[in-house]
Structures are given as C-alpha cells and as structure tokens.
Amino acid sequence: MHKKDIKSYKNAFLIAIIYFIAGALWIVLSDVAVALIVEKAEDITAIQTYKGWFFIFTTTIGLFLLSYYFFHTMYINYAKNIEESKAFLKTKEELSESKETIKFSQTELSRHGKLLNTIINGLPEAIFAKNLDGNYILFNNGASDMLNIFPDEILGRGDEILFAQKEAANIQEEEQKLLYHKKIITREEIHIVNKQERAFLTTRGVLLDNDDEVFGIFGIVRDITEQKEYEKFLLDSKEKFYKLSHINHVTALPNRLSLSEFLSEKCTKNLPFSLILFDLDEFKIVNDSYGHRFGDKLLLEIANTLKELFGSSVFIACIGGDEFAIVIDSNNIDVITILMRKLHATLNNPFKIEMTDVYITASSGVCSYPDDVKNVDELYQAADTAMYNAKKLGKNRFSFYDAKFKKEAITYTKMVTNLKHAIGKDELELYYQAQNSATSGKIIGTEALLRWKHDGKMIPPSIFIPLAEKSGLIIEVGNFVLKSGFEMAQKWHHQGVFDGRVSINVSIRQLTHLDFLKTLKELLFESGCKASWVELEITESYILENPKLAIALLEELKELGFNISMDDFGTGYSSLSYLKNLPIDKLKIDRSFVTNIQNEPKNQIIVKTIIFLAKELGIHILAEGVETQEEQEFLLQNGIDSIQGFYYHKPVCAKEMESLMLG
Numbered sequence: 084m085h086k087k088d089i090k091s092y093k094n095a096f097l098i099a100i101i102y103f104i105a106g107a108l109w110i111v112l113s114d115v116a117v118a119l120i121v122e123k124a125e126d127i128t129a130i131q132t133y134k135g136w137f138f139i140f141t142t143t144i145g146l147f148l149l150s151y152y153f154f155h156t157m158y159i160n161y162a163k164n165i166e167e168s169k170a171f172l173k174t175k176e177e178l179s180e181s182k183e184t185i186k187f188s189q190t191e192l193s194r195h196g197k198l199l200n201t202i203i204n205g206l207p208e209a210i211f212a213k214n215l216d217g218n219y220i221l222f223n224n225g226a227s228d229m230l231n232i233f234p235d236e237i238l239g240r241g242d243e244i245l246f247a248q249k250e251a252a253n254i255q256e257e258e259q260k261l262l263y264h265k266k267i268i269t270r271e272e273i274h275i276v277n278k279q280e281r282a283f284l285t286t287r288g289v290l291l292d293n294d295d296e297v298f299g300i301f302g303i304v305r306d307i308t309e310q311k312e313y314e315k316f317l318l319d320s321k322e323k324f325y326k327l328s329h330i331n332h333v334t335a336l337p338n339r340l341s342l343s344e345f346l347s348e349k350c351t352k353n354l355p356f357s358l359i360l361f362d363l364d365e366f367k368i369v370n371d372s373y374g375h376r377f378g379d380k381l382l383l384e385i386a387n388t389l390k391e392l393f394g395s396s397v398f399i400a401c402i403g404g405d406e407f408a409i410v411i412d413s414n415n416i417d418v419i420t421i422l423m424r425k426l427h428a429t430l431n432n433p434f435k436i437e438m439t440d441v442y443i444t445a446s447s448g449v450c451s452y453p454d455d456v457k458n459v460d461e462l463y464q465a466a467d468t469a470m471y472n473a474k475k476l477g478k479n480r481f482s483f484y485d486a487k488f489k490k491e492a493i494t495y496t497k498m499v500t501n502l503k504h505a506i507g508k509d510e511l512e513l514y515y516q517a518q519n520s521a522t523s524g525k526i527i528g529t530e531a532l533l534r535w536k537h538d539g540k541m542i543p544p545s546i547f548i549p550l551a552e553k554s555g556l557i558i559e560v561g562n563f564v565l566k567s568g569f570e571m572a573q574k575w576h577h578q579g580v581f582d583g584r585v586s587i588n589v590s591i592r593q594l595t596h597l598d599f600l601k602t603l604k605e606l607l608f609e610s611g612c613k614a615s616w617v618e619l620e621i622t623e624s625y626i627l628e629n630p631k632l633a634i635a636l637l638e639e640l641k642e643l644g645f646n647i648s649m650d651d652f653g654t655g656y657s658s659l660s661y662l663k664n665l666p667i668d669k670l671k672i673d674r675s676f677v678t679n680i681q682n683e684p685k686n687q688i689i690v691k692t693i694i695f696l697a698k699e700l701g702i703h704i705l706a707e708g709v710e711t712q713e714e715q716e717f718l719l720q721n722g723i724d725s726i727q728g729f730y731y732h733k734p735v736c737a738k739e740m741e742s743l744m745l746g
C-alpha cells in the first residue's frame with residue numbers, strides 16, 4: 084500500500100474510534116446522569132428520547148464539519164494540482180517555444196552575419212576594427228586590397244605591420260584620443276602605401292559593448308588619391324584659366340577683364356577714385372621699325388616703370404596692345420594733376436631696350452568717380468573720351484573728362500547718322516582742284532575732293548572723312564567717290580575735255596577692306612573709265628601703319644594700271660630710303676612744308692632733299708598748298724614738277740573744272 088493510503092486509513096480509523104468512544108461514553112454517562120437527575124421512571128423514557136435526538140444532532144453537526152473539512156481540503160488540493168499542472172504545461176510550451184526562438188535566432192544570426200560579411204567584404208572601402216591593444220580584429224577585403232596585405236597577415240597584429248614606425252605611432256596617438264573622447268571623427272589623411280603617398284578619407288569611432296563599455300575602435304577608409312589629384316587638377320586649371328583670362332601676357336599686368344571687375348567692385352563700395360587710361364602715341368612705329376619682340380620688351384619696361392612709380396597699392400592694368408589703365412584712390416584734381424605730370428615726365432624719358440634708347444610719348448585721359456560718372460559702364464567710356472581728347476589736342480598730354488565730351492559724342496552719333504543718309508540724299512559731291520605743271524602752268528591733273536552739303540552748310544572733309552573712317556562709313560562714302568571720279572574721268576576723256584589723270588583719295592580703311600579690289604574693278608568696268616586715266620592717292624602715314632600690306636596692295640593697284648601717289652608726304656616721318664621700296668609714281672609734298680617756304684630755311688632743306696630724291700628715283704614730285712608767287716617761284720627754282728594750290732586754282736565743282744580745262 085502507498086504511504087499516503089496508510090495515512091488515510093489511520094486517520095479514518097482514528098475518527099471511527101473517537102466516534103465509537105464518544106458514542107459509548109455518551110450512552111453510559113448520559114444514562115448514569117439521567118438516573119441520578121430524574122426520579123420519575125416515565126420521565127426517563129422522555130429524556131431518553133431527547134438524549135437520543137441530542138446525540139443525533141451533535142453527531143450530525145460533527146459529521147457535517149468533518150465532511151466539510153474533508154471536501155474543502157480535497158477541493159483545495161485539487162485546485163492546487165490543477166494550477167500546478169497548468170503552470171507546468173505552460174512552462175513546457177514556453178520552453179519549446181524558446182527553443183524554436185533560439186533556433187530561429189541562430190539561423191537569423193548566421194544569415195545576418197553572412198549578409199554583413201558580404202557587405203563588409205564587398206565594399207570598396209577599407210573597413211577595420213581593432214581591440215583596445217590596437218590589434219586588428221576585423222580587416223575586410225577592401226582594406227586588404229587597399230593596403231596590399233591579406234587579412235590573415237594582419238588580424239591580431241597592429242599598425243606597425245602596415246605603416247612606418249612614426250606613422251603607426253601617429254595613428255595610435257590619434258586613436259587613443261578617440262577612445263578618450265568617444266566621438267566619430269572623419270578626416271583626410273596622407274599615408275605612404277607601397278612607397279607611394281596616398282590620400283585617404285578616414286572615419287573612426289569607438290566600439291561599445293552591451294553595457295556601453297568601449298572595447299575597441301572601428302574605421303572606414305576611402306582612398307581619395309585620384310579624387311584629390313583631380314580636384315588639384317581642376318584647381319590648377321581654374322587658377323591657370325583665371326590667370327590666362329585676367330593677365331596681360333606681355334606685361335604680366337592685370338588685363339581689361341581684371342580692370343572691369345576691379346572697377347565694378349570699386350563702384351559697389353562707392354568710394355571716390357579716378358581711372359586713368361593712356362596709350363602710347365606712336366607705338367606702331369616702334370613695332371614696325373624694330374619688330375614685335377622689341378615692342379613687347381618696351382611694353383614690359385613701361386609696365387615695370389609704372390609699378391615703380393605708383394607702387395604696389397595702385398591698380399595698374401595693360402588693357403590692350405599699348406593701352407594702360409591706372410586706378411587711383413582719389414578724385415582730387417590737384418593730386419591727380421601732380422601724378423599725371425609725374426607719369427608723363429617719366430614716360431618722356433627714353434627707355435633702354437636692347438641697348439637702344441627709345442623715345443615714346445603717351446596720351447592719357449582721366450575720369451573720376453563719382454564726380455564725372457555714376458556707374459562703371461560709363462567710367463571706361465568717359466576716360467577713353469578724355470584720352471581721345473588728349474590725342475586730338477596734339478598727343479603727349481593728359482586730359483580730364485569734361486561733360487561736354489558727352490555732348491560731342493552725341494553730336495558724333497548724329498553726324499554719323501546724317502552722313503549715312505547723305506549719299507541717298509544727294510548731299511555728297513565731288514569738287515576738283517587743278518594740278519598745274521610747274522613749268523608750263525598747264526592743268527596736267529585734277530584731284531577729286533569730296534564735299535558734303537548738309538542743311539545748307541558745307542561740312543569740310545577734315546571733319547567728315549575722319550568720322551567716316553571711324554564709323555566704317557568710309558567704305559560706302561569711298562565707293563561713291565570712286566564711282567563719281569571714274570565717271571567724270573571717263574566723261575572728260577570721252578568728250579576730249581581732258582587727257583590728264585583724275586586723282587582720287589583712297590583711305591587705308593578702304594584699301595584694306597576685303598572687297599576693295601573687287602569693287603574697284605567693278606566700278607571701273609561699269610563706268611567705262613580706264614585705270615590709266617586715274618591716280619589713286621594714299622596718305623603717307625597710312626602706308627606707314629602697315630608698310631608690307633600697303634606695298635602688296637599698291638602693287639596690285641599698279642598691275643591694274645592705276646597711277647599711285649603718296650599724299651601729304653613729310654607728315655608721316657617715313658625714312659626717305661624707304662621710298663625706293665614703294666611702287667609709287669608721284670610724291671605730294673605736304674602743305675605744311677610749302678607754306679611760306681621762302682622764309683623757312685629748314686623747310687627749304689627738307690623740300691630740296693625730297694625733290695632731289697624723287698628725281699633720283701624717277702618719281703613725279705608735286706607741291707601741295709601753294710598759295711603765293713614766292714612759294715611757286717622757290718619750288719620752280721628747285722625743280723618741282725607740278726603744283727596744286729590756291730595760287731593756281733581752288734577746288735571747284737565739276738562744271739567749273741570743265742571750263743578751266745577747256746579754257
């Protein structure tokens with residue numbers, strides 16, 4: 084029998100014995116008590132009944148209490164057992180669930196591990212981790228490729244394997260700081276790898292465990308050497324491009340673009356300053372005589388002189404071939420005047436280039452901000468106008484901007500517009516001036532001189548021809564002159580009025596125009612005029628502007644059959660020996676040498692020399708602007724071939740010229 088069953092048996096037996104003893108005692112004792120208390124026998128029966136009922140009542144209560152205790156205990160045990168078995172079942176379930184979770188987690192963990200591993204090793208960046216001793220605990224394929232070492236060779240070891248001692252020490256020091264500050268730091272580093280200097284972008288941070296305790300550092304490194312080289316290349320290119328676009332290559336001074344940026348900035352600050360523009364008066368002659376290399380050296384020398392004169396605080400620029408700009412932080416006229424005098428005095432000193440003393444002059448214009456102009460656009464224009472004025476006044480001087488220049492500019496624009504319409508409106512007309520033989524006095528030639536009748540006034544060619552040249556209208560105007568001149572020559576020859584040549588002035592702008600020869604031939608052909616009836620006059624100074632080109636063009640004209648004369652001879656300072664290279668038929672001595680020649684010994688020598696030389700070279704020689712008999716006589720005595728001047732005839736209209744020719 085089971086231990087618990089024995090105990091239950093004992094308990095039941097004990098209860099039965101107690102019940103038996105209590106019942107027996109009750110019966111015996113109650114009967115004794117009844118016999119003692121009750122005297123009457125009939126009462127004993129009734130009391131026996133009550134005693135019996137009382138026994139039943141108490142045993143019933145006892146039975147009830149025992150049953151209650153028994154069932155209650157049984158129920159509690161039962162409930163407890165149920166709870167315990169339930170709890171047991173739950174724990175079992177949970178246990179199996181946990182097992183599954185652990186299994187799942189393990190699978191997931193390995194999956195994530197693989198994923199992480201693939202990512203870490205697939206990245207081109209170097210990814211590493213080190214423990215607190217500085218030994219590598221992670222070294223991905225990127226790091227392996229970058230540093231050319233297998234992970235096995237480095238894992239468990241430190242930076243001394245990878246880098247030179249000093250470099251490794253620096254890294255260690257850096258990482259110690261990181262461990263202290265616990266920050267993530269990204270920076271660019273240079274390291275020597277495989278004996279080559281390479282640039283890296285490195286991010287380092289600390290590794291924390293579950294308790295937030297530092298247990299190492301991690302790093303992500305990108306090799307940015309190529310990127311850095313490209314950035315440097317871009318930067319260099321940008322700098323080079325900036326320099327190229329902002330520096331004048333001959334003088335190494337800032338150029339026009341630099342000047343305009345500088346001026347814009349100055350105007351934004353709204354502080355007073357002055358802009359000085361100047362250019363060299365006869366730089367072209369220097370260039371043509373000594374060559375461009377020599378000219379460049381002169382410009383460089385001027386640039387250095389300017390730097391010495393004004394110091395580094397003043398902005399100096401070279402804005403064109405021979406054009407310079409200076410910006411001074413003052414608009415005080417007295418201060419600027421002193422500076423300008425100093426500038427011109429300095430420029431007037433000879434410059435020594437290749438052992439040669441070069442004398443040069445300059446014309447300059449000054450414009451002050453904000454007194455003369457209010458914005459940067461007008462500034463340059465105003466200084467340029469002032470410089471133009473200095474040139475107009477005879478060069479080698481400076482001029483301050485004057486508001487009247489603006490009016491002149493407006494007048495200029497108006498005149499250009501009017502001149503443009505002049506051809507269509509029949510306002511242009513050719514006048515003719517006779518060229519007389521010095522010996523016979525006969526008219527041997529005639530020069531066509533253009534006249535412009537506008538609004539009832541006669542505008543002189545000295546005004547409108549430069550205007551036409553400057554505005555480009557000279558092409559149209561020149562074609563009109565050629566057409567009218569050819570037609571007149573054709574008419575006079577055809578009608579037998581005149582057998583000499585008609586001289587037509589040709590501007591160099593016309594001559595060098597691409598279509599010139601084509602147009603010339605067309606106009607000649609259309610007019611029916613022969614080239615041999617015409618002489619083309621080219622001004623000496625124009626020929627000097629580009630002698631090689633001029634010679635080539637003049638030779639073509641000669642080939643077409645035209646006569647060529649050099650106009651205003653003596654004003655262009657051409658060397659006389661140069662003449663022999665020019666394909667010219669006639670020299671026209673400028674009026675400035677002829678006027679009052681009988682009283683000008685120097686001019687007499689010049690004119691005599693020119694006449695002598697022309698004769699030696701077989702060139703016809705004419706004197707312009709002869710007004711008096713004294714002048715005519717002097718020239719005649721010295722062997723002049725022909726004369727053009729008021730002494731014989733003033734320029735007249737074609738009709739009058741015709742009468743003169745016939746008369």
Ligand code: C2E
Pocket residue numbers: 516531532533543544545548561564588589590620650651674707708709710727728729730734
């Ligand atoms: P130029 O070709 O040297 O013409 C001679 C100028 O001297 C003319 O002035 C003429 O009137 C002037 N003249 C002639 N003899 C005397 C004299 O005895 N005394 C004075 N004081 N002057 C005299 P103009 O007609 O005023 O022409 C001036 C310049 O304008 C010309 O100088 C020429 O360079 C230019 N020009 C005139 N017509 C034309 C043209 O059709 N085309 C071009 N490109 N230029 C022209």
Ligand code: MG
Pocket residue numbers: 530588620650
């Ligand atoms: Mg002329």
Ligand code: MG
Pocket residue numbers: 650651671673707
């Ligand atoms: Mg002339």
